Amino acid sequence: VWLFLSRQQDKINRLAELKEQANNLGLRTINATCPLVSKVHRRVSRLNKINYDVVVIGHKGHPEVEGTCGHASGSVHVVSSPEEVQRLQVKDPNRVGYVTQTTLSVDDTAKMLTALRGQFPNISEPSRTDICFATSNRQAAVRELSESVDLILVVGSKNSSNSNRLREVAQKKHTPAYLIDHAEEIDPNWLHNTKRIGITAGASAPEYLVTELVSWLLENYEVSTVQKMDGVDETICFQLPPI
Structure with a gap:
């Protein structure tokens, strides 16, 4: 049996209490x-x-x-x-x-x-930024991508913070951008008179969704070239939680 701790409603630290309750119920907890x-x-x-x-x-x-x-x-x-x-x-x-x-x-x-x-001139600051490297890398890429495309499609959930930020970054560069979960959500009017489409994805969006989107565009529109943008190689790997 698995217990996932995802949201603490009352804004007090109930982690120890919840772990104790789980142990009393014979449940196994994993901090992911x-x-x-x-x-x-x-x-x-x-x-x-x-x-x-x-x-x-x-x-x-x-x-x-x-x-x-x-x-x-x-x-x-x-x-x-x-x-x-x-x-x-x-x-x-x-x-x-x-x-x-x-x-x-x-x-x-x-x-x-x-x-x-x-x-607060004496405010204590973290030793390094708290913003996720995958988030900042994607935002930088979207800024660059916005300079050379007519429209950007962001693959990601509507409630994903980092996916919404990617859409906003593009829009601040005056490039139309839309957040979609999958290709079927595309409004054909978005693509009217569009010659160059940029595609990006939220940090937690599965790679296969991007692949499916590219395939859908190839099948439904006259796409002459698919070019992968050079970006930052993300080599950081985190150890899985003990199970």
């Missing part, structure tokens, strides 16, 4: 949290233990953000805009640290950090 997210969780716990207010840069209500807040044992604040940073009330402005949701827009996060550093 992404290591990059776990790093954020540990930083939240460390900051609260030394009586720091923690600022979480992220989208309120997103499961990852709620999970991060669930690891807080002290003050934690979620902010989504520079304006919200200006309204922050903390115990001591010299004892503030921040973490970020791992799937945010790199550009939008930079604006948030500028606001935080202006509001």
Whole structure:
């Protein structure tokens, strides 16, 4: 029997309690949290233990953000805009640290950090960015891709934060972009008078969905060339959780 801990509704750390309940029921628990997210969780716990207010840069209500807040044992604040940073009330402005949701827009996060550093000059910062490397690499690729195509199709779930950010990155470059789960969701009107189509995918979208999309376009439209864009080789591998 498997127990998946995905969302903590009451924003308190119930992990130990849930594990104990699972053990009492004879259940086996597996912590399959992404290591990059776990790093954020540990930083939240460390900051609260030394009586720091923690600022979480992220989208309120997103499961990852709620999970991060669930690891807080002290003050934690979620902010989504520079304006919200200006309204922050903390115990001591010299004892503030921040973490970020791992799937945010790199550009939008930079604006948030500028606001935080202006509001709290002594803010404690992570040793390296919390944004997932797969997220930042894809955003950089979409920026470049937007310069040479007429439209971008993003393969990913509607509730996927990093997939939505890819769509937004393209749109900020004034390139039409649409988020789809599969090829059947394509509106033919999108492709009217379109000569060059760019395709990207969210970090968790299976590769076969991209392959199927390319095949669908080849079957239904006169495609002369399929070119794979050069990108960053992602060689990082995470160890599977012990089972």
